[in-house]
Amino acid sequence: MKLAPLVEVTRGAQGSDTVECVHYGAVAVVDTHGRIQYAAGDPDFLTFTRSTLKPFQALPFVHGGGPAHFSLDSSELAMLCASHSGETMHVQAVARLLDKSGCDEHHLQCGCHVPTYYASVGEPVPADLQLTQLHHNCSGKHAGFLAYCVQHGLPLETYLDPAHTLQREIRRAVADVTAVDGEALPMGIDGCSAPNYALPLSHLAAAYARLAQAEPQSRYGAGLAELYAAMTGHPELVSGTNRNDLAFMRTMPGDWVAKIGADGVQALGIRSAGLGIAIKTVDGNMRALYTAAVEVLVQLGLVKDPMQTPLAPWVRPQLTNARGLRTGEVRPVLALRRAA
Numbered sequence: 001m002k003l004a005p006l007v008e009v010t011r012g013a014q015g016s017d018t019v020e021c022v023h024y025g026a027v028a029v030v031d032t033h034g035r036i037q038y039a040a041g042d043p044d045f046l047t048f049t050r051s052t053l054k055p056f057q058a059l060p061f062v063h064g065g066g067p068a069h070f071s072l073d074s075s076e077l078a079m080l081c082a083s084h085s086g087e088t089m090h091v092q093a094v095a096r097l098l099d100k101s102g103c104d105e106h107h108l109q110c111g112c113h114v115p116t117y118y119a120s121v122g123e124p125v126p127a128d129l130q131l132t133q134l135h136h137n138c139s140g141k142h143a144g145f146l147a148y149c150v151q152h153g154l155p156l157e158t159y160l161d162p163a164h165t166l167q168r169e170i171r172r173a174v175a176d177v178t179a180v181d182g183e184a185l186p187m188g189i190d191g192c193s194a195p196n197y198a199l200p201l202s203h204l205a206a207a208y209a210r211l212a213q214a215e216p217q218s219r220y221g222a223g224l225a226e227l228y229a230a231m232t233g234h235p236e237l238v239s240g241t242n243r244n245d246l247a248f249m250r251t252m253p254g255d256w257v258a259k260i261g262a263d264g265v266q267a268l269g270i271r272s273a274g275l276g277i278a279i280k281t282v283d284g285n286m287r288a289l290y291t292a293a294v295e296v297l298v299q300l301g302l303v304k305d306p307m308q309t310p311l312a313p314w315v316r317p318q319l320t321n322a323r324g325l326r327t328g329e330v331r332p333v334l335a336l337r338r339a340a
Helices: 050-057 059-063 074-079 088-100 117-121 139-152 165-178 201-213 221-233 244-251 286-299
Strands: 004-011 018-031 036-040 046-048 187-189 195-200 256-261 265-270 275-281 318-320 326-332
Touching: 004 275, 004 286, 018 201, 018 286, 046 201, 050 059, 050 139, 050 165, 050 195, 050 201, 050 221, 050 256, 050 265, 059 139, 059 165, 059 221, 074 088, 074 139, 074 221, 088 139, 139 165, 165 195, 165 201, 195 201, 201 221, 201 256, 201 265, 201 275, 221 256, 244 256, 244 286, 265 286, 275 286, 286 326
Parallel strands: none
Antiparallel strands: 004 018, 004 326, 018 036, 018 275, 046 195, 187 195, 256 265, 265 275, 318 326
């Protein structure tokens, strides 16, 4: 396992900072055929996909005509791929999804947690906040799971069981789009209780290259095209206020599709360049991940001056303490190498 330093965190006076932490990981940049173009560390590092898997978990529903069957609009389709912040717009959209399939919040099996919105905007969590499963960042994905089951007359109570027809179809779709043997996919249980799969990083990158291109000749090409249009058309629903995926997709509207996953995973599809990018910080650090992702785009020449874009907060974040004193910074140190 070869890992590369991606990001350093320093501490000290400005101009004389000392490295305190180094975050290692791997980067894979591939084309739509899965050929590695650039890398840092091991581009085939085996990585649990976490929420970067969401567009592909939605494929059986979209491929099977679910959006038309339930008269979903593109904003509701975007919610199937969301790791949302639990804002009012997100909660209402998930409620609409459930209503259209004849389900409600009690059918969800994702659990609930404090919305990430408050941390993203630096506000305290209201003391009277009434949490429901709609606030869970994966509730849109689960609403799509339930809709698939309703459409096809499948049991709702066991929709997360790996042996359920829905989960078998998801595994088949993931294997197809990522070009990995479905029987060989290592499986784990995600934070929302859904089955999740580990992939070589380069295969995750290839899946995002294909999502951005929506190759019409592939089995799931039409579904990928619908999901790409929904995600890039409604990035605020896929992500949320002050979130990095929203910033990526607003930097190059309609060209970049972006999705984070918990524990240090970032995937991007770049339509104009025909590329997919996947990044993993091996310690799962998200702060380092965001800065590494921006640096990858800079080194690929996809953004010239990120400080003049919505990506500015993650270029080289300055760190402060509780009194507002500067204590250090987060700075990229990764170096992409061109594939031989």
